[in-house]
Amino acid sequence: MPAIQYRNFIDGRFVETSAQFEDIDPATGEVRALVHEADAALVEEAVAAASQARRGWGETAVEDRAAMLGRIAAGIDRRAEDFLKAEVGDTGKPIALARSLDIPRGAANFRVFANLITSASGEVYESPTPDGLGALNYSIRRPLGVVGVISPWNLPLLLFTWKVAPALACGNTIVAKPSEETPGTATLLAEVMEEAGLPAGVFNLVHGFGPGSAGEAIVASKGVQAITFTGESGTGAHIMRAAAEGVRPISFELGGKNAALVFADCDFDRAVEGVARSTFLNTGQVCLCTERVYVQRPIFDRFAAALAERARAMVIGDPWDERTQMGPLISRDHRDKVLSYYQLARDEGAEVLAGGGIPVLPGKAASGWYIEPTIWTNLPQTARCLHEEIFGPACALIPFDDEDEALELANDSSYGLACSIWTSNITRGHRMAGRIEVGLVWLNTWFLRDLRTPFGGAKLSGIGREGGRHSLDFYSETKNVCVKL
Numbered sequence: 001m002p003a004i005q006y007r008n009f010i011d012g013r014f015v016e017t018s019a020q021f022e023d024i025d026p027a028t029g030e031v032r033a034l035v036h037e038a039d040a041a042l043v044e045e046a047v048a049a050a051s052q053a054r055r056g057w058g059e060t061a062v063e064d065r066a067a068m069l070g071r072i073a074a075g076i077d078r079r080a081e082d083f084l085k086a087e088v089g090d091t092g093k094p095i096a097l098a099r100s101l102d103i104p105r106g107a108a109n110f111r112v113f114a115n116l117i118t119s120a121s122g123e124v125y126e127s128p129t130p131d132g133l134g135a136l137n138y139s140i141r142r143p144l145g146v147v148g149v150i151s152p153w154n155l156p157l158l159l160f161t162w163k164v165a166p167a168l169a170c171g172n173t174i175v176a177k178p179s180e181e182t183p184g185t186a187t188l189l190a191e192v193m194e195e196a197g198l199p200a201g202v203f204n205l206v207h208g209f210g211p212g213s214a215g216e217a218i219v220a221s222k223g224v225q226a227i228t229f230t231g232e233s234g235t236g237a238h239i240m241r242a243a244a245e246g247v248r249p250i251s252f253e254l255g256g257k258n259a260a261l262v263f264a265d266c267d268f269d270r271a272v273e274g275v276a277r278s279t280f281l282n283t284g285q286v287c288l289c290t291e292r293v294y295v296q297r298p299i300f301d302r303f304a305a306a307l308a309e310r311a312r313a314m315v316i317g318d319p320w321d322e323r324t325q326m327g328p329l330i331s332r333d334h335r336d337k338v339l340s341y342y343q344l345a346r347d348e349g350a351e352v353l354a355g356g357g358i359p360v361l362p363g364k365a366a367s368g369w370y371i372e373p374t375i376w377t378n379l380p381q382t383a384r385c386l387h388e389e390i391f392g393p394a395c396a397l398i399p400f401d402d403e404d405e406a407l408e409l410a411n412d413s414s415y416g417l418a419c420s421i422w423t424s425n426i427t428r429g430h431r432m433a434g435r436i437e438v439g440l441v442w443l444n445t446w447f448l449r450d451l452r453t454p455f456g457g458a459k460l461s462g463i464g465r466e467g468g469r470h471s472l473d474f475y476s477e478t479k480n481v482c483v484k485l
């Protein structure tokens, strides 16, 4: 039996269950932990604890809540090595990536929202009245109540804390479920919350799957007042139907099929570097990753050759090796899915410039869920591989002639999360940025984030915005008070 066991955290206590499932290390295919699955009854206990704790936490002074968030951030920093081990073990992502991105961002999410909540202001309007004396309107924030948080496996701690931190900052209590694939860092976070002295019931953690398990039970619970979800667009649609019961607010960060637009006047090396990073980071398992690359015709062949070269040069293998650039995919099922797109691309007429299969790796890695970084050309714009989210380290290159055509191709998608534009013509960059149907545009960069800025997607890629005051707006009930003078 594996030594590591991940338990639920309910009303300030770690809770075991008789139903357990295995947490698999994707780098080796071995069982790394057992996870105690919460059923609907246990989820209801968590919701009851969160409901009970609502009033106390909601009425806690903002400065005290912010101080608590600061202690939680410090707790993550203090136990950074434990978080690193759990995150790399669960995801197989390179240790250098988890150390520089996932774990520090987990702590940063608490610090950012601690700062924002202490400086958040409301609106004030002096209004005329018929008697000439006027009225004063002002707005105040109040917590929503119990918030259900459901998150995915690709950036486990980063995305989980991105929702938990602002929800706590705004005075809500929480019932949260991490992905069944990555229960580790969320469980460590519960330990950090306990060590920081967060009152019992304010943060509750349940483990399990979606349908017929803890995820569905959170969404179905009448005691959950709002739902914040990151995951696939199809899952979002499902949750939205359930959230309609009780007309509950939702915030959705969903899938993407993101384009990069590479103009002939770009800084060539910087664009190759940027597009390679945006395709292969985290083995292509970031919602913001690029899967469609539109390249202006004069540089198309040179760019395709350079990107294929980058793909072939990627260091794939053991995530614990500091030199590794690309780890495995998250699971056998997910690799089967991505491989099915590798086959589909060929069936749809793609020329495979790099990759296309499973790499041959030594030792334990031979039984991990590794896959080759892959570059295609020649796919017609109608190909399914250009419209469906693959969520792996692969992209298709398509030529274009001018701005209008680039815009039309980029916007030819039912998703609308992100786009990166590579050009030295800044006026063109701004012009394109305004016309592309997405929530996030990067000009000559990718994945550069200021956590105060709005984050979210258009079309199938989401509903609402989080980040900065947008998070505070979602996680608060804004109330107007009108005073007759």
Ligand code: NAD
Pocket: 150, 151, 152, 153, 154, 155, 159, 177, 178, 179, 180, 208, 209, 210, 211, 214, 215, 216, 219, 230, 231, 232, 233, 235, 236, 238, 239, 252, 253, 254, 255, 256, 286, 287, 389, 391, 417, 457, 461, 462
């Ligand atoms: P998923 O939708 O399969 O699962 C996400 C979470 O929802 C998991 O915790 C899962 O257990 C739970 N879940 C599944 N079905 C449910 C149901 N019926 N009711 C309640 N909960 C349910 O997504 P995934 O495979 O874990 O993550 C990958 C997806 O997430 C990709 O589509 C990716 O683009 C998207 N994503 C989006 C963003 C963003 O910010 N827009 C960020 C990261 C990932």
